[in-house]
Amino acid sequence: MAETKKYVRIKKASVDGVWYADKIGNVYEVDRENCVSILTKRGIRGLSSVLREDVEIFVTEKRPAKVGERVLITVAAPIGKQAYETGDIFVAESLYDPFTKDIRVLGMPDFIDYNEYEVIVNNEVKNEEADGMKIDLNAMGDREIYAHGEAVMEAIKKRMFQAGFRAAKQAHRKLAGMNSKKSTQARRDEIVEQAKADVEKLANKYGYYYAYGRNPKAEFIVNCEKRTVVTILRWIADGQIVARGIAKAAPSDCFNVHIGRAIALRRALGLTVPDEYLNAPQPTEVRVGDVVRGKYADYYYQLCREGELGDDSYEAKIREIADGKYRYVGGGYDFIDDADLTIIDDSREEVGE
Secondary structure, eight states: OOEEEEEEEEOOOOSTTOTTTTOTTOEEEEEEEOSSEEEEEOGGGOEEEEEGGGEEEEEEEESOOOTTOEEEESSOOOOTTOOOOTTOEEEEEEEEETTTTEEEETTOSSOBOGGGEEEEEEEEEOHHHHTTOOOOGGGSOHHHHHHHHHHHHHHHHHHHHHHHHHHHHHHHHHHHHHHHHHHHHHHHHHHHHHHHHHHHHHHSTTSTTGGGSSOEEEEEEEETTTTEEEEEEEETTTOOEEEEEEEEOOTTSOBOHHHHHHHHHHHHHTOOOOHHHHTOOOOOSOOTTOEEEEEOOHHHHHHHHTTSSSOSEEEEEEEEEETTEEEETTSOEEETTTOOOEEEEOOOGGGTO
16 A cells, blocks of 8 residues: 655645744645644754645655656755756656656656655545535534534634734734834934033033133034035134034935034034034834825825926925824924935924924
C-alpha cells in the first residue's frame, strides 16, 4: 500500500504577527492536526502551528504517477535549464522510466526524478471551495453532531481569541504611534527651549565674550523666505565686525529661528554646534503661529496642471485651531481630520513662543 502524507500550502495570514505571514505560497508537511490548527514540520526549526483557515491541504501518495495525475514537488532538484521549486504542482504527461519511476510533466523539457515528487490524491481543504460548503445537521447522528458541536465551539473560541489578539495589536500600534508623536514633538520643544537659553547666555554682554573687555555684540539677520539666520559679531566700541556665522535649514527640514540663531551664533563664536541642533526631530503637532504647506482640493488640480495656479500647494500661517478646523491668517481654513499639512516654520515668535 502506498505511503500517504499530508501537506499544507500557506494561502493567507488572518492573524497579524504569525510566523508564516511572509511565507505565503510555501508548502510544509503536516505532523498532526485538529479542527482549528495544523502542526507543520519546518525542517531544522521543528514544529510550528498554522490555522486551518489559512491553508490549503494536499493528501499525497508516494508512488509512480499515472498519466493525467497531478504531482506535488516535495524535494526540488531541477536538471539543467529546468526551473521549479518545492511546492510546485505539475500534471504527469508520461512515465519516463518504469524502472526509476521518473516522469515527464507538462511544461518541463526534461524528466523529474521519482525522489522529487508525490502524487496528489485529494485536496482535503481548499479555501475557495470551503466557503460554499453546507452542513446538514439533520443528517448527523448523535455522536457526530456532538463532536461537530465541540469542534464548532473550539473554532469559536479560537476565532474570538484571534479577534481579541488583532484588536489588542491594533490598539497597541495606535498607542505606540501616539506616544511616538508626543515624544518626538516633546523632544523638539526641549531643543527649541535649549536653543533660546543658549542664545540668551552667549549673546548678552555678561555672557561668553565679556572677558574680552570690549563687549562684542551679536546681531541676527533672519530671512524666513530663504530659511537662513546670519549672526554678525561687532565690537560695541567701534562697530567693527569681528566674526560671522550662518545657519540654513535643509529643504526637507522645518525652519525654526531659535535653533537657527543658536547654530549661527555658535559658528560665529567658533564653538561646537550640538548635534541636537543640527538633527532636531521634525514637528508633529500643528500649533497656532506655525507656517504650514498644504495641498489644494482635488477640483483645483486640473487648473494647476494647466498653469492657472502654477502649483498644487499653498502656504499659510495658522491663526486659530478650533471647531475641528485650522483657520489661517488672511482667511481660509482646513478641516483638521482631513488636512494634509506639512509644518515648514514653527518659530512662532509673534505668538510669544
